Amino acid sequence: MIGLDGEQMVKIEDYKVNKMVCNEISKFGFHDGVRCIWLYKNMIQLVIIIDSERFKWEYQVRDVCNNSLYAGYYNYKYGRNELVEKIDKQVQKIISEMVKNKILIEK
Numbered sequence: 193m194i195g196l197d198g199e200q201m202v203k204i205e206d207y208k209v210n211k212m213v214c215n216e217i218s219k220f221g222f223h224d225g226v227r228c229i230w231l232y233k234n235m236i237q238l239v240i241i242i243d244s245e246r247f248k249w250e251y252q253v254r255d256v257c258n259n260s261l262y263a264g265y266y267n268y269k270y271g272r273n274e275l276v277e278k279i280d281k282q283v284q285k286i287i288s289e290m291v292k293n294k295i296l297i298e299k
Contacts, residue, residue, distance in 0.1 A: 201265070202251070202284055202287050204249065204250055204251070206299055207249070207287070207290075207291070207299065208247070208296065208299055209242055209243075209244075209247040209248065209295070210295055210297050211247055212294070213293075213294055213295055214242070214244040215244060217242055220290075220293060220295060222240075222242060225241055225242045225243060225244055226239065226240070226241050227239075228240075231253065231278075231279050231282050232275060232279060234256065235256055236254070236255060236279060237253075238252075238254075238283055238286060239251065239252045239254055240290075242295070249296065251287075253265040253266070253283065265280070
């Protein structure tokens, strides 16, 4: 995924869903293919969606208070702040854990 200013974030196309564990993702905290993880208090949330029929996945960093994407994560036009840096590291760590647990496979 690339921010609006072109800066790299975790890129969905760098990973694929492991077909072998696709039906067992509920034991990793997924409900109906969706896992929500709080990144900052109860305001910013990571939403990971795995489509077990098409073996596709995506993620969003959401601003729960405004029911929208967290603009600071996607738009770096006005610079980055400590919160965005922290969130980016958390997202990368969570994706790495998904690779370690063989939910995702690096291409």
